[in-house]
Amino acid sequence: MRNIYIIVLFIFLTGCYQVSHDDLFEEYSSQLVIDALINNIDTVFYVYVSYSANPTDTVDSYPVDNALVIINDDSDNFEILEWVGKGKYISSKIKGIPKNKYSLKISYKGNLYIAEETMIEPHKIFNTKTTYKNKFVQHPGYYVKLFFEKRDKNKHYYKLNVTKNGKTYDSYSDLIIFDDAYAKDTVDFLVPYAFSEGDTVTIDLNTITEQTYTYYYALLKQTTNSFSNIQSPLKNPPTNITLNPLGFFFVESVSRVNLIIKKPKSLK
Secondary structure, eight states: OTTOOOOOOOOOOOTTOOOOHHHHHTTOOOOEEEEEEEESSOSOEEEEEEEEOOTTSSSSEEEOOSOEEEEEETTSOEEEOEEEETTEEEESSOOOOTTOEEEEEEEETTEEEEEEEEOOOOOOEEEEEEEEESSSTTOOEEEEEEEEEOOSSSOOEEEEEEEETTEEOOSGGGOEEEEOTTOSSEEEEEOOOOBOTTOEEEEEEEEEOHHHHHHHHHHHHHHHOOOOTTSOOOOOOOOSSTTOOEEEEEEEEEEEEEEEOOOOGGGO
16 A cells, blocks of 8 residues: 555536636645655565656656665664656564664755654464354455554554455555554454455555554555545645655564464354
8 A cells, every 4th residue: 555645636516617627736846755665574665756747647656766875773774766667665683573663765866855763573373263254244254353462551553464365455445553542452453355265365464653553544545535515625645755755664573473264163
């Protein structure tokens, strides 16, 4: 879901007013887009830099291939990322370590874009439970419940990534974020997908910062906005990068479980 950026105009249509092409796009201006992710399980990270395309263009974005991209952490690790084509820059030296603070710096056309995030310790999944539900929502099948510990009394924020048989759920409706304000010691969360016997499933529980949660929440609101006249105008999700480009610098810690869906003994 990360490579999703929204630039929208809120349009209120009344009577017989005919909206022209100029009305829709005359105020549009292309914006810099920065998309970066660091976590504790991958060994290679990428930063994408581009310009957003006009809504009437035939492409989604225009890559920026001559930026200076740097990542460093508070353990004195430093790397100038290598450009590998089409606005893509690769990091192979920086390691994602919980509790480390990471800084992203991008120099382009005389401007310096900076973002800083601290990697929170992952909340580790200590158990899973698979249950067959014949009548659940609209899809019968096997459902997985996660169990993980809430380390302290503070509210923590999470994002769920799910892959089934090598394919990741990554549409608009698959942006799953939540917090543990309701929990005391143990958090349980039901993964909202129906699986079949024999499915190979990978579930990533991403522990994220409150600022990252706020970004995802804003993005979720935009993608579910139906353009009703009682809804507020759409806005770009709030970035953590200076100078306010589109995009975000994501620093997330992951607890991962790999499962093969099996029929419970009670159903055999």
